[in-house]
Amino acid sequence: AVVSTQSTGRDIVFCRYPFLFTASVKAKLLSIDANHQMNEILRKIAYEQFVSQGNVCVNPYMELKVRRTHLLQDTLRQIQLYENYPHVLKKPLKVIFEGEEGYDAGGVQKEFFLLLMRELLSPDYGMFTVDPESRFIWFSTFGFENEANYRLIGVLCGLAIYNSTIIDINFPPVLY
Numbered sequence: 473a474v475v476s477t478q479s480t481g482r483d484i485v486f487c488r489y490p491f492l493f494t495a496s497v498k499a500k501l502l503s504i505d506a507n508h509q510m511n512e513i514l515r516k517i518a519y520e521q522f523v524s525q526g527n528v529c530v531n532p533y534m535e536l537k538v539r540r541t542h543l544l545q546d547t548l549r550q551i552q553l554y555e556n557y558p559h560v561l562k563k564p565l566k567v568i569f570e571g572e573e574g575y576d577a578g579g580v581q582k583e584f585f586l587l588l589m590r591e592l593l594s595p596d597y598g599m600f601t602v603d604p605e606s607r608f609i610w611f612s613t614f615g616f617e618n619e620a621n622y623r624l625i626g627v628l629c630g631l632a633i634y635n636s637t638i639i640d641i642n643f644p645p646v647l648y
Contacts, residue, residue: 513562533566608644
């Protein structure tokens, strides 16, 4: 939320003052901003395609086609490919489980993030550990994963937030 003041010529950015908003208002602001960005990127892609090719044939979604048996591998592979095309990450997410019929009206997406985060954050995977006292999830000191995998997890968390999907991650407050 930005308010311009004519007397000083400076903008006041309310998001610089997080204590002004409740958590529900912050969530609403994030949702409004994400929807605006999604619409803008689709408009930009359609315009560029029309100017360069004379027609518009734009998939309005960032599609992730995954197998339930290889959920993590399929997702990380596709996210790595999309990182070369950051405009695709700005599109609304559509999850397709291979071999399953279904329309993603949010339920498939929610299930996808639930299953994915459960696998990623599992101590068996080795990237994170759970503190037995606080029950917070923290980075494993014994993991052999490289920095790129942690970055991809951050991208996935960002995608969930960007697509208004609530995910249950019990990180310590210091990460927020």
